[in-house]
Amino acid sequence: MPELPEVETVRRGLEPAMQNARFLKVEARRKNLRFPLPRNFVARLQGNSVTGLGRRAKYLLADLSSGDVLLMHLGMSGSFRLAKADQARAPGDFHHERSKDEKHDHVVFHMSSGWTVIFNDPRRFGFMKMVPRADLERDPLMRALGPEPLGNQFDAKMLAAACRGKTTSLKAALSDQKVIAGLGNIYVCEALHRARLSPKRQASILADKYGKPNAHAEALVSTIRDILQDAIAAGGSSLRDHRQTNGELGYFQHRFRVYDREGEDCPTPGCRGKIRRIVQTGRSTFYCPVCQR
């Protein structure tokens, strides 16, 4: 499902169930997600407790009392939901027909908090990995990430430097996790619309010939920050009925200005354009050809 705001929403939803709670029992029902689950996955979790639940870009990071970090990625269709342990149905209950949903419940954590945490992922693009905390910074997955857009590192200077000389489009550059970590197809489209920049322009336009940021870079940085903060405050976006861990829908999707709005009038005040859909590097881009230049 998720881009940064959705993953942050998931993190907050999991906190009451996992923070300071112990893994009483772990079920690895399907051992190959995008990658095989780590060796001794169950044994390395059971008996340990979660000392902190963090997020880096689109990764959830659970610090364990063992010194390992459990790293979780939701891919395209991954989600977590919570169930109260005492309400869990007994396996083999013949009144209970396995719903379509439960068919893709691949990993289940039974926590000492009384909550059961269920990872569901139909497409299995998500994955989990265990890394000793001391090695996290050196992990290739973490090293491949640029700055957190809501952190101190992310500013116009850095963005311009990262885009300097790039011949690829702004759309592709902002989707590149090495440039900024956490944006995806939706928030890139939305940020470019709000910043009134065409997704087709070269990424290098954010920098002058010395790599210094210009007004476009400044505008884009503050737009990206604003939109992510607003989306987190709204509980993320719920497309195709995706839900937060508590079952509630996020509602930021109602505030999309271009995403999945092909043919609609551009919402920019005074703009008479119509939203267009094009394909860039294999993904849909939605934008207004009139006010985004």
Next chain:
DNA sequence: CCGCGGGCCTGAGAGC
């Protein structure tokens, strides 16, 4: 090195 296209999976929805 860089940028692009294909591939990994399953399911929903549109059109016939």
Next chain:
DNA sequence: TGCTCTCAGGCCCGCG
């Protein structure tokens, strides 16, 4: 009803 086709919030890999 059912088939076929396209598309889906991500990311890795190999090619030119």
